Amino acid sequence: MKSLLDLILRLDCWLLLAPLLPGIINKVKAWVAGRRGPPVLQLYYDLARLWKKSVVMSTLASPAFVILPAVTWVALLGAAMLLPLGPLGAGLSFRGDALLMLYLLALGRFATAWAAMETGSAFEGMGTVREVSYAVLAEAAMIAAVLSLSVQSGSLSLATMLTPSLGASAVLLAAGLFIVLLAENCRVPFDDPNTHLELTMIHEAMVLDHSGPPLAAILHGASMKLLLFAVLLVQAVLPMQHLQPLAAAGLLAGGVLGVTVAVGLVESLLARFAFRRVPLLLTAAFLLCLFALLVAWKGGVP
Amino acid sequence: MSATTPFTLLANASSMTWAEVPAWPVVDFIRTTGAELTRGARLCALFGVPEGAAVQLVAVLAFDADSTLAVGRSIPFCGEYPSLSASHAQAHLFEREVWEQHGLTPVGHPWLKPVRRTAGDAPANAGFFRVAGGEIHEVAVGPVHAGIIEPGHFRFQCAGEEVLHLEIALGYQHRGIEEALSGGPHRATLIQMETIAGDTSIAHATAHATLMEALADSEAPLRAQWLRAIALELERLANHTGDLGALANDVAFLPTSSACGKLRGDFLNLTAMLCGNRFGRGLVRPGGCRHDLEPALATQMLERLRPAMTDTAQAIAWLWDSAAVRARFENVGVVFPTQAAEIGLVGPAARACGVVRDVRYDHPCGWHRFAQAPVTVWPGGDVFARARVRSLEIQRSGEFLSEQLPSPPEGGLCGELAAPAPDTLAVALVEGWRGEVCHVALTDSAGRFRRYKITDPSFHNWSGLALALRGTAISDFPICNKSFNLSYCGFDL
Numbered sequence: 001m002k003s004l005l006d007l008i009l010r011l012d013c014w015l016l017l018a019p020l021l022p023g024i025i026n027k028v029k030a031w032v033a034g035r036r037g038p039p040v041l042q043l044y045y046d047l048a049r050l051w052k053k054s055v056v057m058s059t060l061a062s063p064a065f066v067i068l069p070a071v072t073w074v075a076l077l078g079a080a081m082l083l084p085l086g087p088l089g090a091g092l093s094f095r096g097d098a099l100l101m102l103y104l105l106a107l108g109r110f111a112t113a114w115a116a117m118e119t120g121s122a123f124e125g126m127g128t129v130r131e132v133s134y135a136v137l138a139e140a141a142m143i144a145a146v147l148s149l150s151v152q153s154g155s156l157s158l159a160t161m162l163t164p165s166l167g168a169s170a171v172l173l174a175a176g177l178f179i180v181l182l183a184e185n186c187r188v189p190f191d192d193p194n195t196h197l198e199l200t201m202i203h204e205a206m207v208l209d210h211s212g213p214p215l216a217a218i219l220h221g222a223s224m225k226l227l228l229f230a231v232l233l234v235q236a237v238l239p240m241q242h243l244q245p246l247a248a249a250g251l252l253a254g255g256v257l258g259v260t261v262a263v264g265l266v267e268s269l270l271a272r273f274a275f276r277r278v279p280l281l282l283t284a285a286f287l288l289c290l291f292a293l294l295v296a297w298k299g300g301v302p
Numbered sequence: 303m304s305a306t307t308p309f310t311l312l313a314n315a316s317s318m319t320w321a322e323v324p325a326w327p328v329v330d331f332i333r334t335t336g337a338e339l340t341r342g343a344r345l346c347a348l349f350g351v352p353e354g355a356a357v358q359l360v361a362v363l364a365f366d367a368d369s370t371l372a373v374g375r376s377i378p379f380c381g382e383y384p385s386l387s388a389s390h391a392q393a394h395l396f397e398r399e400v401w402e403q404h405g406l407t408p409v410g411h412p413w414l415k416p417v418r419r420t421a422g423d424a425p426a427n428a429g430f431f432r433v434a435g436g437e438i439h440e441v442a443v444g445p446v447h448a449g450i451i452e453p454g455h456f457r458f459q460c461a462g463e464e465v466l467h468l469e470i471a472l473g474y475q476h477r478g479i480e481e482a483l484s485g486g487p488h489r490a491t492l493i494q495m496e497t498i499a500g501d502t503s504i505a506h507a508t509a510h511a512t513l514m515e516a517l518a519d520s521e522a523p524l525r526a527q528w529l530r531a532i533a534l535e536l537e538r539l540a541n542h543t544g545d546l547g548a549l550a551n552d553v554a555f556l557p558t559s560s561a562c563g564k565l566r567g568d569f570l571n572l573t574a575m576l577c578g579n580r581f582g583r584g585l586v587r588p589g590g591c592r593h594d595l596e597p598a599l600a601t602q603m604l605e606r607l608r609p610a611m612t613d614t615a616q617a618i619a620w621l622w623d624s625a626a627v628r629a630r631f632e633n634v635g636v637v638f639p640t641q642a643a644e645i646g647l648v649g650p651a652a653r654a655c656g657v658v659r660d661v662r663y664d665h666p667c668g669w670h671r672f673a674q675a676p677v678t679v680w681p682g683g684d685v686f687a688r689a690r691v692r693s694l695e696i697q698r699s700g701e702f703l704s705e706q707l708p709s710p711p712e713g714g715l716c717g718e719l720a721a722p723a724p725d726t727l728a729v730a731l732v733e734g735w736r737g738e739v740c741h742v743a744l745t746d747s748a749g750r751f752r753r754y755k756i757t758d759p760s761f762h763n764w765s766g767l768a769l770a771l772r773g774t775a776i777s778d779f780p781i782c783n784k785s786f787n788l789s790y791c792g793f794d795l
Contacts, residue, residue, distance in 0.1 A: 033560035122441040126776070189626065192554040196448040197780040199441070200552070271555035271626035274634070275463060275777050 010091050014080045018223040019043040021230065021260050025187075028264025043223060050216035058209060061118040068115035069214040072108040073221040079104040080228050084159045084235065086252040087245035093159045098146050101158065102139070105184075108221065109135055116206035123198045127205025130275065134190065134202070137282035138183045144289035145177055149236055152296040162235040169295040174237045176288030181229040181259070183282055185222065188267040190278055200272075230259040307343075308334055309363060309372035314665035317516045317728035320744060323373050328359065328383045331376035335361045339390045343372065344646050344659075346731065346740045348386075348396035349755045350404040353378040357404045360755075362729055362742055366664040371729055385410040392646030395761060418473030418794055430469050433459040438466070441776065445474050452790035460776050468771040468779075470764055475794040483754040487514070487588075487722075496583045499758055499792030504530070504537045504573075505734030506756075507586040509741040512667060512730040514588035517722035517745060522668070524711040526590035531669035532706055533573060533582050535699040538735040540569035542650075542692040542699075543614055545787045549689055550621055552780045553630045561617035568610040575603055590716030600707045607707075611700040618693045631686035635770035635782035638683055645765045649737020650695065651786055653679045654687035661733035675702045683770075685778075688785040722749045734759060736789065758792030 023040035030037020039045075055066060079101045084090040090097070113132055116124040149161040152169065164170050183190045186203035198205055207218050234255030240248040273281065312318050326334060339345060343363040350357040356378035363372040376383075385408035387394035397408040399417045408414065415429065432440065439460050445453035453474040459467040479494055495510040496503040508530045515521055522530075547562025570580040577585035577593040585591055595603075621627050637647065642655035652659045660677040662670045678694040680687045724747050732739045737759030746752040767786045771779060 029556060033556050035560065122439065125439070126441070188554045195552075195554065197552065198448055199443065199779045200777045267554070268556050271550075271553040271624055271630055273626065274630055275775055277629065 006088070007091060010081065010085065010088065013085060013088075014077065014224055014227065015220075018227040019047060019220060020223075021226050021256075022193075022223055024257070024260045025264040025267065028261050029268050032265065032268035043219065047216045047220055050211075050219070051213055053212040055212040055214060058119040058121075060120050061209075065115055065118040065210075066214050068111040068118075069210060069217045069221070071111040072115075073217040073224075075104045075108040075111065076221045076224050076228070079108070080224055082158060083228060083231055084162055085231065086235070086240060087248045090159045093157055096156045098150065098156055098158050098161060102142065102146065105142075105225075106135075106139070108225070112206055112218070115210070119209045121209060123201070123205045123208055126199075127201055127203065127208075130202045131206060134183060134278055134282060137279055137286065138180050141176055141180045141282065141286040141289045142184075144286055144293055145173055145180070145236070148173060148289060148293035148296045151293060162232075163241040164236060164239055166239060167295070167299075169292045169299065170237045172288050172292035172295065174233065176285045176292060177229070177233045177236060178259070178262070179281060179285035179288070181226075181233060182263065182266065183278075183285070184229060185226045185263075187263055189270050189273040189281070192272050226260075227256070230256045233259055307338055307365075307372055309338065309361075309374040311370050311372050312729065313369070313667070314371060314661070314729065314731045315512045315516050315667035317519065317723065317726050318373070319723075320725045320727055323360070323375050323727060325358070325375050325377045328376040328379050331359060331361070331374065332384050332386050334374065335363070336386055336389055338363055338372070339386075339392070342367070345390070345392045345396065346371070346729075346738070347742050347755050347757045348393055348400065349742070349753070350400045350406065351375075351744060351753045352404065356380050357400075357406055359383070359400065359406070360727075360742075360744075362740070364665065364731070366659060369665055371665065371731075373727065373729070380406075382407045382409050384408070387411050391644045391765075392762070395765065416473070418476045430457045430471075431459070431467060433461075433466050435461075437461050454790050456779075458771075458776055458779075463775045463777060465771045465774055465776050465779070468768045470768055472764070472790055472793050475791040477791075477795065479795045480754055480756060483751050486751045486754065492587060493583075496581075498756060498795065499760070499789040500581060501541055502537070502734045502736065502739065502758070502789065502792060504533045504582040504586060505732045505739045506741075506758075507582075508534060508668070509730045509732040509739045511586050511588045512732065513728050513741045513743050514719060514722065516728040516730060517726055517743060517749075518720040519723060520589075520717065520720060522590045523714045523717055524669075525594070525713045525715055527669040528706065528711050529576070529591045529593075529595060529715075530586055531673065532595070532703060533576060533585055534732070534734075535675075535702050536569055536573045536576070537582060539614075539696055539699050539703075540566050540573065541735045541787075542696045543569060545784060546618060546621065546689060546692060546696075548787070549631075549685075549781060549784050550627065552784055553627055555621065555624060555627050558617045558621045558627075561613065561620075565610055565614050565617065568606070568613075572603055572606060572610070575599065575606075587716070589719035590714070592716070594715050595710065597710070600710065604704065604707050607700065607703055611704075614696060614700075618696070621689075621693075628686065630781065631689055631785075632682075632684060634685045634778045635774050635785065636682070636684045637766050637770050639681075641769050642683065642766070645769065646762050647737075647766045648762045649733070649735075649759045650678075650691045651688060651737065651763050651766050653677065654691045655683040656681035659738075661731045661738050665731050667730070669706075673702070673706060675699065685781050685785040724749045736760060736787070736792075737763065756795060758789055758795075760788040760790075760793045763788050764793060 022043050027037050081091040082097045082101045113128045116128045153161045191202040240251050346364050347362040358378045359376045387397050388410040402416045441458040443456040445455045455471040457469045496507050498506045543562050544566035547559050550558035573582045574580045639655045642652050642657050663677045675698045678691050680690045722745050727744045730741045740757040742755040744753045770782050
């Protein structure tokens with residue numbers, strides 16, 4: 001009974017709170033630009049609207065076109081359930097769950113890329129190529145980060161891994177993971193989530209032909225992914241294992257909010273990079289995580 | 303240079319009788335025109351004038367260094383003529399247009415296909431240049447775009463992210479403006495002139511009004527010329543500011559993007575103060591202007607102009623201060639000076655290649671004979687240079703307005719205009735914000751329009767955009783496109 005309640009609470013956290021993040025980012029951007037901006041709850045309205053619409057299918061696409069967004073959504077939710085939520089702990093925890101989380105994230109991307117190829121559109125083909133090539137670099141950074149956490153804690157389970165101590169390693173990890181967060185979630189300076197220009201899109205180009213409930217699943221999945229990376233970043237950097245449960249929960253929520261506002265500020269003040277410069281920044285993220293690994297391995301942790 | 307030309311010379315905004323225009327057999331005409339282009343003349347317009355069942359070609363050349371224009375024509379003929387485009391690329395669209403309108407075939411034209419229409423079909427249906435190879439992929443964009451912009455079709459041949467070739471197909475907004483003008487001027491003519499390209503209303507209306515005045519062998523009162531110059535700079539300010547904001551938006555740089563959107567509105571509202579319309583419609587008319595600028599209103603305009611200029615300078619400074627923005631703009635979409643000269647680029651796009659080319663300076667007429675803004679030139683030919691030229695022009699247009707607004711010439715606003723002289727050809731060039739707007743009119747024996755030729759700057763510059771894309775990443779197309787921001791309807795007519 002208690003575990004059922006725990007599961008429901010955890011699902012609520014991920015499913016209901018995730019669409020808040022893009023709303024907060026947009027509010028920050030509007031605030032910096034001196035505009036009023038869309039309501040914070042805009043994504044909820046959009047999801048409700050999309051859910052009521054019917055699906056428009058290309059005559060070339062197979063049923064996979066509709067199924068794959070659901071696969072992505074489930075994979076992302078699965079990855080989210082593996083991630084501990086501060087005092088709540090993880091929904092499911094075992095040795096090596098960190099690797100499963102990485103693979104679930106990759107599975108989500110694979111399904112989106114496959115769905116994008118279904119319509120045979122030039123735009124989606126271009127978007128997929130871009131997304132997948134940058135993912136190679138982003139994943140390297142991500143794996144380095146997980147390794148560094150693993151070496152630091154001597155464990156392969158997320159629940160133990162995400163109990164960091166403050167230090168040089170945490171600073172390096174914070175910088176590296178923040179860059180990975182921006183890249184993985186298609187934010188400026190890697191991608192521009194607001195652009196209407198098909199030729200410059202990365203992630204948006206992949207989902208151009210989706211409509212109705214599948215599009216709602218994609219948008220909701222994207223917001224869950226953003227929340228997932230924000231939670232991961234905060235827990236990988238801020239030590240909260242010795243705090244009272246309420247204080248830890250507050251620190252986690254505050255940390256996630258801080259990361260979200262930071263994304264909004266980056267987006268307000270920075271221009272988007274040219275594609276040829278993106279690998280440089282992702283390599284920098286990889287190196288930051290790699291140095292964090294070195295510090296954790298050889299460095300000061302007694 | 304122009305002293306030895308066999309063409310007949312005339313100044314901007316003047317006229318000559320049709321008989322004075324020298325006529326050669328078409329082969330000689332093409333050879334002479336080619337020789338003049340080789341000597342450094344520039345092709346402003348090349349068009350056909352029907353004469354019974356036959357057609358004669360007319361060329362309007364500009365000798366920019368000598369501040370003079372030159373006109374020549376062929377004797378009427380049917381069928382074929384040797385292509386000028388084979389040796390002078392700036393003629394290629396004109397020859398295709400003549401082929402489309404009159405059925406004269408330029409022999410040796412490298413890429414002969416319609417400009418605006420394919421028999422009953424949309425132009426995009428015509429054959430495109432294709433690059434063969436397993437690594438090549440073709441991307442088709444438009445005519446329906448994701449943003450709220452005009453329709454046009456872009457066909458890219460890409461190897462990975464790199465664009466090997468871009469072909470642009472337009473004509474979706476062809477309204478038949480030139481055809482509608484024959485037998486004119488009609489009551490609707492002025493309104494049609496203001497809607498050739500809505501964002502260039504003042505430049506096109508001024509060109510038309512100047513042409514009508516040249517045909518009547520008169521001139522608008524000085525006060526009207528002064529007002530037209532002011533309105534022209536306001537139009538330039540609004541469009542350049544809006545475009546810099548759009549460029550910032552395309553690289554996701556929000557501060558400048560947000561500010562410029564608002565500031566463009568401020569400049570449009572200044573135009574509205576002048577004549578009641580944000581795009582300057584109804585201000586210019588043949589013979590003068592319709593609305594006067596009272597001293598009190600001029601003072602009020604100045605008071606509003608100053609803060610708008612300060613804010614614009616600040617918004618643009620953010621753009622240049624951002625290393626991320628400069629990295630996006632520099633060395634992207636380069637047009638080389640030799641290419642600019644070959645294809646006859648005009649306006650800020652040409653000036654961004656280091657070419658000194660500005661009608662206000664090269665061929666001054668109207669108020670620009672008395673007051674000039676310096677020509678803004680920047681080398682490089684890339685997106686950065688085009689943005690830079692525009693930002694400098696904003697500054698100079700602001701200075702021009704601050705100087706001119708407090709010192710209006712005395713006198714009337716609108717004179718009586720005589721009927722157009724019969725069998726006369728007149729040419730008017732105006733530097734619109736995109737570049738040279740060229741209107742040419744030929745009257746018949748009753749003084750009505752026999753042929754009216756309009757060349758919007760976009761007609762010259764679309765080829766420049768296609769060249770800028772060669773070797774550029776396809777993801778940079780939007781900023782290249784925005785840095786030119788050419789008109790679809792001005793091209794389609």
